[in-house]
Amino acid sequence: MVTDINARAGRNIPLALTVGLSLLGLVIASLSWNRMFFAILVSIAMIPAVWELSRAFALKSILIDPYTSAIASVSIVMSSWFWGLSGLAIAAGISIPVLLVIRLRSGVTSFVQDVTATLFTLLYLPIPAGFAILLAHPDNGRARVMAFIAAVALSDTGGLIAGVLFGKHRIAPTISPKKSLEGVVGSLVLAIGGAGTLYMIWLDRPFWQGAVLAVVTVITATCGDLIESALKRDLGVKDMGALLPGHGGILDRLDSLLLTAPFAYILISHFVGL
Incomplete structure (x- = not known):
């Protein structure tokens, strides 16, 4: 069962989850301190x-x-x-x-x-x-960063779960064969529901603002993944590195975050203020 899921996901899920949560803990600690x-x-x-x-x-x-x-x-x-x-x-x-x-x-x-x-x-x-x-x-910078990271993480998680369980219709088979329309729908559902709620709680703003952030994040995070995949295929590498077990290199973990960051800054600054 686990082996089959790992094969469909293209990675060691338990190991990737452990490393991902450790990185998240490190980010939260840096923001809190x-x-x-x-x-x-x-x-x-x-x-x-x-x-x-x-x-x-x-x-x-x-x-x-x-x-x-x-x-x-x-x-x-x-x-x-x-x-x-x-x-x-x-x-x-x-x-x-x-x-x-x-x-x-x-x-x-x-x-x-x-x-x-x-x-x-x-x-x-x-x-x-x-x-x-x-x-x-800003003074509420920790909440802003966490809202941004939560939107990306939930988009990635929703896409992974839905893609593994239901993925059939490939959106870019020559670039990223595992990226599916069902995965994008899963990203939207989890990001809007989860990130929208966390945005509302952490930043004390309306849910719809968090939902807008979530939708934009799904688009940018998906594009970030595809850009990274296109880059790796053109350069002939499977992963950009091996520093993060279960993920690959630093770039393999940052791809969706990097492309989303400017848009998250613009949206959150517009909704919450500079």
């Missing part, structure tokens, strides 16, 4: 994420400097904490030309290819992660 530690935690996560992406790119002879890209990523995330949205924009604006100039040292061969991958790295990792940090800024 001091929200700056959440920013530090996200910054630390950027380092192996950049490393995983650089190794995957290297399989296709696409080269990015993991050291300078990691430094830029940490700078963008921490600038988001200390100086808000302007800090995120300024750090990203400085990092981009600096990384392009650094790439000049390696000559003109594959220059466009490599700098495009470098820019993609910043757009894919620290810039959206910076929006998650912006969510933590």
Whole structure:
């Protein structure tokens, strides 16, 4: 029974659940102790994420400097904490030309290819992660971040359960064969019901606002999964790493969170205020 479920899900479910809950506990602890530690935690996560992406790119002879890209990523995330949205924009604006100039040292061969991958790295990792940090800024930042994470987690969980039990109609078979229409419906049901309720409790706002956040999250989280799958298929890797047992690499866990973060920031800021 468990073996069959693991096979249909494409992962070791008990192990993935254990690791996932441990990561959630770490995030909650960082938010509860001091929200700056959440920013530090996200910054630390950027380092192996950049490393995983650089190794995957290297399989296709696409080269990015993991050291300078990691430094830029940490700078963008921490600038988001200390100086808000302007800090995120300024750090990203400085990092981009600096990384392009650094790439000049390696000559003109594959220059466009490599700098495009470098820019993609910043757009894919620290810039959206910076929006998650912006969510933590206000006095009720812990509740905002938890509402965002809950929406993504419940979307992923609903999609996994419904997909394993009922999945038949594939929505993108050439990109992610296990992603089904039934899974998306499961994501909507659990995210709207669960995340909508938690949003109402944690942020003391109407249920419908949480439901809107949930629907947008299902769309962005699903797209995030598909983008990650397309990236892995193009680069010829099954997982981006092996740091998180049952999940793969850091990037395999962050994909839906990263794409959702900017939209969650916009929606929650609009509904609750900056």
